[in-house]
Amino acid sequence: MINNEKILSIARETILTESKAISQMADLLTDDFAKCVQLIHHSKGRLIVTGIGKSAIIAQKIVATLNSTGTPSLFLHASEAVHGDLGMVQPDDVVICISKSGNSPEIKILVPILNTFGNTLIAMTGNLTSFLAKNAQFILDTTVEKEACPNNLAPTNSTTAQLVMGDCLAVCLMELKAFKSEDFAKYHPGGALGKKLLLRVKDMLDETKKPSVSPENNIQSVIFEISEKRLGVTAVVENNQIIGIITDGDIRRMLSKTETISGITAKDIMTKNPKMVKPNSMVVEALNIMEDFSITQLIVSENNDYKGVIHLHDILKEGIV
Structure with a gap:
C-alpha cells in the first residue's frame, strides 16, 4: 500500500x-x-x-x-x-x-x-x-x-x-x-476580470447619494447627512469647492474627546485635502488608493467639482476583489 x-x-x-x-x-x-x-x-x-x-x-x-x-x-x-x-x-x-x-x-x-x-x-x-x-x-x-x-x-x-x-x-x-490590457478587456467584458479592466468610477456613482455639508453646519447636521446617505462620510463643500471630508470615524473620535457638541461645526473636525479620484478613473485605481491609505471611501470629483462618493463596499459587491 x-x-x-x-x-x-x-x-x-x-x-x-x-x-x-x-x-x-x-x-x-x-x-x-x-x-x-x-x-x-x-x-x-x-x-x-x-x-x-x-x-x-x-x-x-x-x-x-x-x-x-x-x-x-x-x-x-x-x-x-x-x-x-x-x-x-x-x-x-x-x-x-x-x-x-x-x-x-x-x-x-x-x-x-x-x-x-x-x-x-x-x-x-x-x-x-x-x-x-x-x-x-x-x-x-x-x-x-x-x-x-x-x-x-x-x-x-x-x-x-x-x-x-x-x-x-x-x-x-x-x-x-x-x-495592451485595454485590448484584453475587449475580449473579457464579463465576470470579475472584465469589471476590473472596464468598470470606471462614474459607472458606480449613485447621484441620489451625494452627501454634502457646509463648513458652518453644526454636528447634528453632519450626523444627519452621514446617516441619511449611508456612506459613512460626507464632503464639506464651500462655494462649490471641496474643502474637506468628515467620516463616521471622525464623529466617534470627536464624541470621545468632548462632553458637549454645542458650537462645534463641520470645519472643526473635517480632514482637509481629502483623497479624491476622477469619475473617468478605473474602479481598480480607486481600490488601490483605498488600500494604500487604509480608507474605505473616496470623494469623486472633476476639477474639484463634487460628483459623489465611491465606497469600498460597493466595489466588493461588484466582485472585483
Missing part, C-alpha cells in the same frame, strides 16, 4: 520531470518558430488548430488563448474534419496540426487534403521524421525524452510541451500586436 509520503514523492517527481521537459524546449526553438509567428501575424485569414485525442484538447486551449489575445482562431477536430468540418478552412487560413507521433491514421488522411487546399501547414510534433513533419511547411518541435507517466505511455510531458508551445506563439503574437 502506498502511504502519503510516497504519494507526495511521486507528485514532486512528476512536477520535476515535466519542468525539465519544458526547460529543454528552449533549445528546440528554430527559425521555423519565428517564421510561423510572422506568418500568423501577417495572415489575412484565421489560424486553424487541429489535432486528435489529447492533442485535440490542447488545440482547443491554444485556440482559446489566441482568441482572447487578439489572434482569430478556430479549432478543427481532425477526425471530424473529413466528415464535413473542412468547410471551415478558408484559402487565407494558416493551419497548425498537433500530434505527438505525427503518424496517426487521422493525420495521414487530413494532411494531404489540407495540402491540396493550398493552406500553409505548420506541424507541432515530437517526431521530426513523421508523416506530419515531412508534409508540413514549418515544424514546431515539441520533442520530450519521455512521459511523466510511469509506463511512458499516457500523454503528460508531451501535452504540457504542446501547451507551452501554444503559449509561446500567443505571447509573441501579443508583442507583435502591441496588445
Whole structure:
C-alpha cells in the first residue's frame, strides 16, 4: 500500500520531470518558430488548430488563448474534419496540426487534403521524421525524452510541451500586436476580470447619494447627512469647492474627546485635502488608493467639482476583489 509520503514523492517527481521537459524546449526553438509567428501575424485569414485525442484538447486551449489575445482562431477536430468540418478552412487560413507521433491514421488522411487546399501547414510534433513533419511547411518541435507517466505511455510531458508551445506563439503574437490590457478587456467584458479592466468610477456613482455639508453646519447636521446617505462620510463643500471630508470615524473620535457638541461645526473636525479620484478613473485605481491609505471611501470629483462618493463596499459587491 502506498502511504502519503510516497504519494507526495511521486507528485514532486512528476512536477520535476515535466519542468525539465519544458526547460529543454528552449533549445528546440528554430527559425521555423519565428517564421510561423510572422506568418500568423501577417495572415489575412484565421489560424486553424487541429489535432486528435489529447492533442485535440490542447488545440482547443491554444485556440482559446489566441482568441482572447487578439489572434482569430478556430479549432478543427481532425477526425471530424473529413466528415464535413473542412468547410471551415478558408484559402487565407494558416493551419497548425498537433500530434505527438505525427503518424496517426487521422493525420495521414487530413494532411494531404489540407495540402491540396493550398493552406500553409505548420506541424507541432515530437517526431521530426513523421508523416506530419515531412508534409508540413514549418515544424514546431515539441520533442520530450519521455512521459511523466510511469509506463511512458499516457500523454503528460508531451501535452504540457504542446501547451507551452501554444503559449509561446500567443505571447509573441501579443508583442507583435502591441496588445495592451485595454485590448484584453475587449475580449473579457464579463465576470470579475472584465469589471476590473472596464468598470470606471462614474459607472458606480449613485447621484441620489451625494452627501454634502457646509463648513458652518453644526454636528447634528453632519450626523444627519452621514446617516441619511449611508456612506459613512460626507464632503464639506464651500462655494462649490471641496474643502474637506468628515467620516463616521471622525464623529466617534470627536464624541470621545468632548462632553458637549454645542458650537462645534463641520470645519472643526473635517480632514482637509481629502483623497479624491476622477469619475473617468478605473474602479481598480480607486481600490488601490483605498488600500494604500487604509480608507474605505473616496470623494469623486472633476476639477474639484463634487460628483459623489465611491465606497469600498460597493466595489466588493461588484466582485472585483
